[in-house]
Amino acid sequence: MTQIFNERGEAIPVTVIEAGPCWVTQVKTPERDGYSAVQLGFEEIKPKRLTRGQLGHLGLLEEDEKHPRRRKLPKPVPPLRYLREFRVKPEDAPEEGEMVTVEVFEVGDRVDVVGTSKGRGFAGTIKRHGFKRQPKTHGQSDRERAPGSIGATTTPGRVLKGTRMAGRMGGRRVTVQNLEVVLVDPERNLLAVKGAVPGPRGGLVMVKQARKQRQVGRESA
Amino acid sequence: MNLVESLERQLEPNPNIPDLRPGDTVRVHARIIEGDRERVQVFQGTVIRIRRGGAGASFTVRRIASHGIGVERTFPFYSPRIEKVEVTRRAKVRRAKLYYLRERRGKAARLKEKR
Numbered sequence: 570m571t572q573i574f575n576e577r578g579e580a581i582p583v584t585v586i587e588a589g590p591c592w593v594t595q596v597k598t599p600e601r602d603g604y605s606a607v608q609l610g611f612e613e614i615k616p617k618r619l620t621r622g623q624l625g626h627l628g629l630l631e632e633d634e635k636h637p638r639r640r641k642l643p644k645p646v647p648p649l650r651y652l653r654e655f656r657v658k659p660e661d662a663p664e665e666g667e668m669v670t671v672e673v674f675e676v677g678d679r680v681d682v683v684g685t686s687k688g689r690g691f692a693g694t695i696k697r698h699g700f701k702r703q704p705k706t707h708g709q710s711d712r713e714r715a716p717g718s719i720g721a722t723t724t725p726g727r728v729l730k731g732t733r734m735a736g737r738m739g740g741r742r743v744t745v746q747n748l749e750v751v752l753v754d755p756e757r758n759l760l761a762v763k764g765a766v767p768g769p770r771g772g773l774v775m776v777k778q779a780r781k782q783r784q785v786g787r788e789s790a
Numbered sequence: 791m792n793l794v795e796s797l798e799r800q801l802e803p804n805p806n807i808p809d810l811r812p813g814d815t816v817r818v819h820a821r822i823i824e825g826d827r828e829r830v831q832v833f834q835g836t837v838i839r840i841r842r843g844g845a846g847a848s849f850t851v852r853r854i855a856s857h858g859i860g861v862e863r864t865f866p867f868y869s870p871r872i873e874k875v876e877v878t879r880r881a882k883v884r885r886a887k888l889y890y891l892r893e894r895r896g897k898a899a900r901l902k903e904k905r
Contacts, residue, residue, distance in 0.1 A: 571845045573801075578821070578871035 570765060573751060583751050583761040586682075588776055590758060591669040592646040594627060596662045597654070605659040609669060610649030611773075619648050628666075642666040653775055671758050678750045679779035684767035688740035698733040743767035747779045801845055803867045806874050810837050810849055812888050813881035813901050818851060818865055819873040830873055833863055836881075836901070838888040852888075858895060880904045 572580045595608035616624060624630050627649060628642040644666030663669070674680065694700040694716040703712045716735070720728045745766060752761035766774055810816065818833045835853025847867040855861045865872055881901035891899050 572868075573845065574866075574868055574870055577823070578869060580866060580869070 573761065575751075581751055581763055582765075583763055584766045586760045586762065586766070586774060586776060587758055588671045588674070588760040589669055592649060593663050593665050593667045593669065594642070594646060594649065594652055596665050598662075599659060604656070605662065606654045606656045607662055608652055608654045610646060610652050612650040613647040614650045616648045618650070624648065651773055655775070655777060670755060671753050671760050672755050674750050674753055674760060674776070676750055676753055679747050680750060680762060681744055681746045681777050681779050682748055682762065682766045682774050683742065683744045683777070684772055684774035686739045686741055686743045686767045687769050689738040691736060692738035693735045694733060697735065697738045700733075801868055803847070804869060804872050806872055807867055808875060808877060810840060810875070810877070811880065811883075812837055812840060812886055813883035813904075814877050815879040815881070816851060817874075817876040817878060818863075819875070820865065821871045821873055823871075834878075835861075835863075836888070836891065838862070838891055839864075840886070852891060854895075854899075860892060 570582055570584050573583050575581055589611065591609040591611045593607050594610040597604060597606040597608070599605050610627070616629065619627075621630065625640060627646055628640045629645075629648060630636070630639050632639045642665045644664070646666055689696065693714055695702060695714050700716060702714060703709060703717070705713055716733075719732055719734065745764070748762040748764050748766070750760060751763050752759070754760075760776065762776075768774060814837045816834070816837055819830050820833060822829055822831045833851055833853065835851040837849055838852045839850040841848050845868050848864050849867065850862050850864045852860060852862045880903070882904040883901060
């Protein structure tokens with residue numbers, strides 16, 4: 570994260586995202602697939618980094634006698650590292666092979682950002698569920714970060730399902746909703762959104778149009 | 791070069807801020823926005839800290855306000871709200887962060903001028 574000053578001189582905390590160029594690698598239609606979506610590919614890499622199956626899916630293998638019906642995209646795409654699907658309305662779907670750049674976003678747009686949160690390993694209840702610490706003093710020993718009671722006695726005689734305990738934390742898919750687009754740089758494919766985004770630096774995120782747009786209020790003078 | 795750097799590279803620090811060093815006595819003219827009015831406020835004191843590094847770079851000025859109360863204000867180098875910074879005096883100091891001035895008052899908090 571970094572910060573940008575706006576025209577009023579206020580510092581805006583932003584996350585810089587390298588957004589695109591992406592290519593449309595597949596369009597899913599309700600008729601064929603039962604739902605409507607586009608599959609976007611990102612980050613060009615050497616062809617040898619992909620399996621033959623992946624290359625075939627991207628339409629990068631030549632046809633020969635043994636394989637006369639290889640997949641061909643209407644416009645060729647480069648070898649791509651990541652493929653992700655985005656749900657779109659059938660009428661909004663672009664053509665396969667088309668390029669998608671940051672220019673689909675505008676400054677002021679609201680976006681949802683989906684990523685994989687940083688893994689915290691096996692975390693205790695304090696870090697994982699925000700439990701309080703127990704007293705350090707007054708005769709206490711070795712209980713400072715203990716979770717406390719996890720249930721009653723003979724009735725019910727078991728620990729209730731869903732009781733919050735220690736365990737694996739992070740590394741999950743997380744969505745941050747309604748972030749404001751502060752800057753779009755088509756030259757370097759950069760996007761800056763206000764606020765933080767899930768995952769480590771350099772992690773892969775999906776940026777979509779915000780699902781729950783806040784009603785843009787009445788226009789004021 | 792990472793993405794954040796490549797973006798910060800194109801930002802310009804506020805051109806009204808001269809080269810500052812810890813120990814400088816400065817007058818910072820900062821624009822203050824109150825509602826829809828704007829005015830300039832001057833903050834005079836000693837630079838006790840300079841934080842470098844990209845768009846978050848800042849410097850902290852300490853002054854002794856009325857009744858001997860120490861007041862510190864931190865200004866970002868990239869803030870467009872700084873009108874002007876005048877350096878009135880440069881002092882000889884032997885460290886980068888002058889936090890020790892916080893524990894001193896009066897005569898003990900003086901700094902030797904650099905010639």
